[in-house]
Amino acid sequence: MGFDPEELYEVDSDVPDLSGAVLLHFFEGFMDAGSTGRLVTDHLTSEVEGRVIARFDVDRLIDYRSRRPPMTYAVDHWEDYEAPELVVRLMHDTDDTPFLLLTGPEPDHDWERFTTAVKQLVERWGVRLTVGYHGIPMGTPHTRPLGVTTHATRGELVGDHQPLPNRMQVPGSVAALIEYRLGELGHDAMGFAAHVPHYLAQSAYPSAAMKVLEAIGGATGLSLPDGELRTAADVATAEIDRQVSESDEVADVVRALERQYDTFVEASAHDSLLAESKEHMPTAEELGSEFERFLAEQQGGSDATDR
Numbered sequence: 001m002g003f004d005p006e007e008l009y010e011v012d013s014d015v016p017d018l019s020g021a022v023l024l025h026f027f028e029g030f031m032d033a034g035s036t037g038r039l040v041t042d043h044l045t046s047e048v049e050g051r052v053i054a055r056f057d058v059d060r061l062i063d064y065r066s067r068r069p070p071m072t073y074a075v076d077h078w079e080d081y082e083a084p085e086l087v088v089r090l091m092h093d094t095d096d097t098p099f100l101l102l103t104g105p106e107p108d109h110d111w112e113r114f115t116t117a118v119k120q121l122v123e124r125w126g127v128r129l130t131v132g133y134h135g136i137p138m139g140t141p142h143t144r145p146l147g148v149t150t151h152a153t154r155g156e157l158v159g160d161h162q163p164l165p166n167r168m169q170v171p172g173s174v175a176a177l178i179e180y181r182l183g184e185l186g187h188d189a190m191g192f193a194a195h196v197p198h199y200l201a202q203s204a205y206p207s208a209a210m211k212v213l214e215a216i217g218g219a220t221g222l223s224l225p226d227g228e229l230r231t232a233a234d235v236a237t238a239e240i241d242r243q244v245s246e247s248d249e250v251a252d253v254v255r256a257l258e259r260q261y262d263t264f265v266e267a268s269a270h271d272s273l274l275a276e277s278k279e280h281m282p283t284a285e286e287l288g289s290e291f292e293r294f295l296a297e298q299q300g301g302s303d304a305t306d307r
Contacts, residue, residue, distance in 0.1 A: 005117040008060060008110075011124075012053045015090070019126035022099045022220045023088075025118075026133055027106035029067065030173040034196035034205030036135025040212050041103050043229045050091030050101065054121060058084050061107035061114060088121065094223045100127065106174050114174065115181045122187060129157075129220060130182055130189040132175040133212045135205070138195035141257035142240055146211045150219075152190035153183030157219070190219065199253060200240065206233035 024044075026037040062084055072080035086104030093099060107114045122130060140147065150158050175191065182189040192215045194208035210226060210233045217224050244250050 003113070005113045005120060007057070008113060008117045009054050009056045009121070011121070015053050015125070016098070017126075018090075018098060018100070020128045021125060022222060023102060023122060023125075023127045023130045024099065024133070024216065025102040025130065025175060025178065027104065027174055029106035030175065031134060031136060031171075033135035033137040033198075033201040034194070034203065034208040036194045036196060036205065036208040036212055037133050039204060039206055039209035039229070039232075040133055040216075041101070043209065043213070043226075044091065044101060044224070045089070045103075047225045047228060048091045048093070050089040052087045053090045053100075054088035056086035056104070056114070056117070058086050058105070061086065061110055062105055063108035066108060067105060094225055097222060099220070099222055100125070111174055111177055115177050118178050119182060119185065119187070122182065128188065130178065130187065131216055131220060132179060132189075132191040133216065134175070134191075134193055135196045135201075135208045135212075136193045137198040137201040139257060139260075140195055140197050141254050141261055142197045142200060142205075142207070142237070143254065143258060144261050146208060147195040148211050148215050149193040149195065150190065150215070151179070151193075153179060153188060157188060157190045159219070192216065192219075197257070199250065204236070206236050209233070 026041045028038065032038060067084075069084050070082045071078055084105050086107070087102070089101045089103070091099055091101055102118070118130075121127075136149070138147070152158050179189040179191055192212050194211045194215075196205050196208045206229055210229055213224055213226055213229060216222065244254055
């Protein structure tokens with residue numbers, strides 16, 4: 001028998017009026033090239049003061065054997081257990097504007113019930129806009145401006161961002177389902193996917209996280225701190241440049257991507273290859289294949305770790 005989605009979560013009794021607030025969300029476990037979504041989430045939770053106001057029942061949503069929580073063994077006993085958490089935090093930006101952050105592991109099952117539960121919270125709190133974010137691998141060089149793909153339940157929300165000119169099928173995610181279901185019900189929702197150079201997809205890439213943070217601020221009006229993340233991006237870029245200079249093979253790949261990028265930009269008369277140019281965007285087949293390959297690499301790494 002099924003159960004009511006309200007049984008999936010508990011909400012604190014002292015939540016203030018949140019009418020018109022923004023809900024940001026990121027779920028670990030789906031595609032996140034460059035650890036973009038994780039970096040943004042870690043940055044917000046460390047730099048912005050907040051408290052948990054809602055908790056989801058992870059025992060009903062998570063397959064522990066597919067993603068085993070870490071435990072610490074000390075000499076002759078179990079010392080610690082890092083229990084997974086799927087929570088909503090109430091936070092405030094630098095202008096003291098409240099916003100919400102939903103984070104944790106992506107549910108392994110009961111996607112529709114979980115999505116309905118999120119919808120209930122959106123309506124309960126009067127959320128005006130729901131925003132997801134992550135990174136996707138792209139054939140672009142790190143030495144050129146990063147692009148970001150924007151999608152939304154209404155075209156007006158996309159704004160000046162150039163959407164992908166392709167129709168394609170890609171592996172689904174809870175984040176995508178939330179946006180889709182909210183759109184069906186007339187709620188505003190959108191998402192940002194930073195374009196991470198494919199040769200950096202498996203590494204933490206703070207520059208992509210900065211791109212997403214800026215996009216979130218532009219779309220929501222939130223004033224989010226970026227100092228620590230910007231510094232991390234500068235340090236990472238310097239290290240990437242050093243490693244590229246020390247490897248002729250990698251340098252050749254980067255130069256080839258730069259030539260391709262510059263040729264496309266010149267031909268299309270736009271500032272950005274992947275964010276603005278329709279004519280030279282990758283095909284649906286190319287993007288779908290890249291996504292599938294990246295997810296397969298992630299799954300392979302998880303299997304190896306579990307064993």
